Amino acid sequence: MSGSEKAVARGKPHKPQVDKDQMLAWWSTGITELKPGIVNLRGIPIQDLIGKVGFVPTIWLMLRGELPSDAEARLLEAVLVATVDHGPQSPSSAVARMGATCGIGLNAALGSAITLLGDHHGGAGQQCMELFEKILESASRFDSLEEAVRCELAERRAAGEKFVPGFGKHLHPIDPRSARIFEILEQAKSDGTIAGNRLAVTLLIEAELKAQKGILLPTNIDGAIAAVLGELGFAPPLGRGIFILGRAVGLLAHAWEEIQGGRRNKGPMPPSCIPPYTGEP
Numbered sequence: 001m002s003g004s005e006k007a008v009a010r011g012k013p014h015k016p017q018v019d020k021d022q023m024l025a026w027w028s029t030g031i032t033e034l035k036p037g038i039v040n041l042r043g044i045p046i047q048d049l050i051g052k053v054g055f056v057p058t059i060w061l062m063l064r065g066e067l068p069s070d071a072e073a074r075l076l077e078a079v080l081v082a083t084v085d086h087g088p089q090s091p092s093s094a095v096a097r098m099g100a101t102c103g104i105g106l107n108a109a110l111g112s113a114i115t116l117l118g119d120h121h122g123g124a125g126q127q128c129m130e131l132f133e134k135i136l137e138s139a140s141r142f143d144s145l146e147e148a149v150r151c152e153l154a155e156r157r158a159a160g161e162k163f164v165p166g167f168g169k170h171l172h173p174i175d176p177r178s179a180r181i182f183e184i185l186e187q188a189k190s191d192g193t194i195a196g197n198r199l200a201v202t203l204l205i206e207a208e209l210k211a212q213k214g215i216l217l218p219t220n221i222d223g224a225i226a227a228v229l230g231e232l233g234f235a236p237p238l239g240r241g242i243f244i245l246g247r248a249v250g251l252l253a254h255a256w257e258e259i260q261g262g263r264r265n266k267g268p269m270p271p272s273c274i275p276p277y278t279g280e281p
Contacts, residue, residue, distance in 0.1 A: 085250025128166030166223025
């Protein structure tokens with residue numbers, strides 16, 4: 001009988017032997033080194049970053065393990081500024097504002113709002129990045145990039161998909177945010193900061209959609225963000241994460257504005273607007 005079996009037989013709980021190496025490896029990380037008097041981010045002492053490196057390059061450092069060039073940091077910053085807010089009518093902003101009036105505090109109001117940033121609201125940038133990657137990976141099987149785009153869109157159409165993520169009008173005939181981002185992307189391509197592959201795919205998708213439908217479905221902000229982040233080498237899931245980083249600033253502003261107003265328990269509609277009843281009489 002083993003020692004543990006004897007302990008169980010005697011009615012004593014078995015205490016497993018602690019594997020120190022396994023315990024230390026449980027939360028091992030290549031991101032932050034923390035010891036008494038030491039905080040290193042990706043191997044760089046944090047005191048060497050504070051006051052010397054901006055917040056945007058620090059985001060890049062934490063996600064990618066190295067500092068970006070100035071040109072790369074400017075592109076990432078453009079994305080963060082473009083995503084910062086889209087008005088109080090968006091579901092996440094509305095939840096941040098309503099939550100703030102319920103006395104749950106800024107942290108809970110922000111947390112509640114961020115949970116709404118899913119596939120339908122806030123996720124199109126990631127989906128568009130995945131679309132770009134799929135087209136570029138398959139391009140070698142076709143005679144041209146244009147043919148690869150046409151084939152991918154045809155497959156989506158045959159599968160019954162009604163929307164192409166990153167393309168089409170929402171509120172704006174031409175989204176002023178995406179228009180500005182494309183200006184910056186064109187300049188970055190001229191400077192050699194980016195290769196321009198995703199930029200090329202974006203324009204080809206626009207052209208193909210126009211040929212199919214007879215109307216322009218311009219690249220919206222999600223498509224523009226996808227083009228930038230893809231050109232910068234970010235993985236598609238990080239597209240949504242970076243969007244959330246930028247949008248969190250707008251959510252904080254909306255929640256704080258509502259708290260400053262002093263209103264309590266604000267619902268989705270004014271109290272005089274009662275939703276109609278559609279059930280059994």
